[in-house]
Amino acid sequence: MPQDRAPTRIQKRNRAAILEAALNVFSANGFRGATVDQIAAEAGLSKPNLLYYFPSKEAMHEALLAELLDTWLDPLRALDDSGEPLEELLAYVHRKLEMSRDYPRESRLFANEIVQGAPRIHQALSEDLKALVDDKVALLRAWMDAGRIAPVHPYHLIFSIWSLTQHYADFDVQVRAVLGDEDPFDGADLFLDTLYRRLLSPRPD
Amino acid sequence: MPQDRAPTRIQKRNRAAILEAALNVFSANGFRGATVDQIAAEAGLSKPNLLYYFPSKEAMHEALLAELLDTWLDPLRALDDSGEPLEELLAYVHRKLEMSRDYPRESRLFANEIVQGAPRIHQALSEDLKALVDDKVALLRAWMDAGRIAPVHPYHLIFSIWSLTQHYADFDVQVRAVLGDEDPFDGADLFLDTLYRRLLSPRPD
DNA sequence: TTCTGATTTGACCAACTGGTCAAACTCACG
DNA sequence: CGTGAGTTTGACCAGTTGGTCAAATCAGAA
Numbered sequence: 001m002p003q004d005r006a007p008t009r010i011q012k013r014n015r016a017a018i019l020e021a022a023l024n025v026f027s028a029n030g031f032r033g034a035t036v037d038q039i040a041a042e043a044g045l046s047k048p049n050l051l052y053y054f055p056s057k058e059a060m061h062e063a064l065l066a067e068l069l070d071t072w073l074d075p076l077r078a079l080d081d082s083g084e085p086l087e088e089l090l091a092y093v094h095r096k097l098e099m100s101r102d103y104p105r106e107s108r109l110f111a112n113e114i115v116q117g118a119p120r121i122h123q124a125l126s127e128d129l130k131a132l133v134d135d136k137v138a139l140l141r142a143w144m145d146a147g148r149i150a151p152v153h154p155y156h157l158i159f160s161i162w163s164l165t166q167h168y169a170d171f172d173v174q175v176r177a178v179l180g181d182e183d184p185f186d187g188a189d190l191f192l193d194t195l196y197r198r199l200l201s202p203r204p205d
Numbered sequence: 206m207p208q209d210r211a212p213t214r215i216q217k218r219n220r221a222a223i224l225e226a227a228l229n230v231f232s233a234n235g236f237r238g239a240t241v242d243q244i245a246a247e248a249g250l251s252k253p254n255l256l257y258y259f260p261s262k263e264a265m266h267e268a269l270l271a272e273l274l275d276t277w278l279d280p281l282r283a284l285d286d287s288g289e290p291l292e293e294l295l296a297y298v299h300r301k302l303e304m305s306r307d308y309p310r311e312s313r314l315f316a317n318e319i320v321q322g323a324p325r326i327h328q329a330l331s332e333d334l335k336a337l338v339d340d341k342v343a344l345l346r347a348w349m350d351a352g353r354i355a356p357v358h359p360y361h362l363i364f365s366i367w368s369l370t371q372h373y374a375d376f377d378v379q380v381r382a383v384l385g386d387e388d389p390f391d392g393a394d395l396f397l398d399t400l401y402r403r404l405l406s407p408r409p410d
Numbered sequence: 411t412t413c414t415g416a417t418t419t420g421a422c423c424a425a426c427t428g429g430t431c432a433a434a435c436t437c438a439c440g
Numbered sequence: 441c442g443t444g445a446g447t448t449t450g451a452c453c454a455g456t457t458g459g460t461c462a463a464a465t466c467a468g469a470a
Contacts, residue, residue: 047429
């Protein structure tokens, strides 16, 4: 296996090619459904060569998940008190929907993992993820208490954003089967904007 | 294999046991991740005995999906013009959420299939499902045109209901990891009620 | 009880899968 | 050009998996 010195040019290229191929295959077939041969073919390398760069199929999967979880939550991390609360939240929704459009493979990789009980990232969920959400929930509560957005259950508000946006990546086939030719994301963008404006606009009371 | 006369007592019992076990295993591991041995063990039968009742692993999966798709859409079929539109829709949301709580395995079986591109039910989606949704969308449009609910993109409205309710079954681990001890469904029920009331309440204009 | 079709199973198989390994090849640098 | 580290691969292996089959066992109608 490659030494842990600075990676050579070849190492960089091949690692990237393998991860790219692995993302394709894992996201489309799940961990168990993916085969190393398939990933090797997709990456244009031989099977033993894959296992020269990653010690096991499991290791490729882990590498993908580790990288994913980090970047996947960036939009939520970016949510802060810098602007108007409602616009801030709408921007978050918008960014999440963009990720579903531009990185559907990542979304499906994540969905596959969670649907099957998150055997490999359960700890990260109840530690890192929970901590981040708790933090942002505090911000939401502050906004609600100050009357700057309408009060709703803050945790379920966040779940709803995840659910509604990721749905367009994870259930893409279903959405397209029903919509026909219409572009799902154009309609979704407007619909979600409307939905969260009506849900969260400060209301007299 | 069993003849196609009227099923015997034993045939009924064993077929049911097999499908029950298959639902457990398929929904938890996906099609590729499930093994016939696993299903056999769960059903308390030997592997060759399973294959006496179903010609293949594929056939068990098909039997489950066929039954599922039919019952899964019952709540939507029940949506009609008999009551107040908003309450009718809220009842639909409520029923769907109940299904996520009471039949999470079915929801996950479906999710697994769709996330991986619906290779086995693509046709049913773009024919039966699309037809049903088109039909209900006409009803929604009529309600909107009559000013009885607020206007929104009707297809995305239906997607949102599927997404928000099924999320609590499919992403159960994630939801619980974040919520801790709090019961997800209690909060979800109230949250979704609020969300759709605010989204759909007829508004002056 | 007997007999026939229904049910069950142990033994088996071929294909597939993740992973190993020694040998061969390539590259960059002195 | 020589050389040693870095890279690649064909051949191989053991475990798993979906599925087969002939033989054994069982249920129930006559």
